Amino acid sequence: YRLIHGGRAAVPVSVRFGRASSNTIQILEGLKPGDQVIVSDTSGFAGAHRIRIRG
Incomplete structure (x- = not known):
């Protein structure tokens, strides 16, 4: 998931990895320099088109 709207939401993104x-x-494709991503377990969000970040 890539953070959007100043970190208030996140959307799934397909990423192609290299070495x-x-x-x-x-990262070969799918992210740009400066993009922020969720790197923890996202299995609880499976199928979600968008998630809201609280806090």
């Missing part, structure tokens, strides 16, 4: 190491991964 990976123990602490980095290359």
